[in-house]
Amino acid sequence: xxxxxxxxxxxxxxxxxxxxxxxxxxxxxxxxxxxxxxxxxxxxxxxxxxxxxxxxxxxxxxxxxxxxxxxxxxxxxxxxxxxxxxxxxxxxx
Amino acid sequence: xxxxxxxxxxxxxxxxxxxxxxxxxxxxxxxxxxxxxxxxxxxxxxxxxxxxxxxxxxxxxxxxxxxxxxxxxxxxxxxxxxxxxxxxxxxxx
Numbered sequence: 001x002x003x004x005x006x007x008x009x010x011x012x013x014x015x016x017x018x019x020x021x022x023x024x025x026x027x028x029x030x031x032x033x034x035x036x037x038x039x040x041x042x043x044x045x046x047x048x049x050x051x052x053x054x055x056x057x058x059x060x061x062x063x064x065x066x067x068x069x070x071x072x073x074x075x076x077x078x079x080x081x082x083x084x085x086x087x088x089x090x091x092x093x
Numbered sequence: 094x095x096x097x098x099x100x101x102x103x104x105x106x107x108x109x110x111x112x113x114x115x116x117x118x119x120x121x122x123x124x125x126x127x128x129x130x131x132x133x134x135x136x137x138x139x140x141x142x143x144x145x146x147x148x149x150x151x152x153x154x155x156x157x158x159x160x161x162x163x164x165x166x167x168x169x170x171x172x173x174x175x176x177x178x179x180x181x182x183x184x185x186x
Contacts, residue, residue: 001103001123002103002104002105002106002121002123002178004097004099004106006097010094010095011095012095013095013097013108014108015106015107015108015119015120015121015180017121017123017178017180018178019141019142019177019178020177024141024180026108026119026120026121026140026141026180027108027119028095028108028110028119030094030095030110047119047140047182048112048117048119048182049112084112084113085095085110085111085112087108087110087117087119087182089140089141089180
């Protein structure tokens with residue numbers, strides 16, 4: 001089953017699905033600044049666009065473009081600055 | 094603006110958005126067999142999973158996995174066999 005989720009007044013939307021081994025989602029973020037909490041650990045990969053991220057315990061913002069990704073520990077949060085519409089893949093666990 | 098679309102009884106869902114130069118969508122297909130028509134030409138890229146495709150004018154089905162893609166001419170159609178939940182990026186034009 002595919003689950004549509006919408007956050008931040010529809011400025012972030014995602015489609016949840018199960019891969020062969022882990023839950024995942026693909027989504028799109030419109031320009032803006034967002035904070036996401038994590039339950040499980042997350043692997044975020046940029047498909048199109050770019051994400052500027054402040055990861056837990058970091059003081060420097062890092063930008064990830066198409067084909068690049070980053071990991072976020074579980075039970076934590078990360079901050080995002082999005083300058084252009086950005087599509088991403090998130091793999092949980 | 095991000096536009097959520099749903100097809101084939103919610104077994105195919107997508108999120109439409111504009112990249113810097115072309116319209117695009119990311120989406121998820123549940124297992125099944127689908128035919129899609131095209132208006133503009135389309136570049137399909139597999140993000141997670143696999144798509145088995147019969148392209149216009151072809152007699153052989155071809156399978157594309159993560160990181161692989163294919164092109165479909167405009168004003169045409171293509172047939173898909175999907176064995177596992179598959180996430181994709183489609184770029185139009």
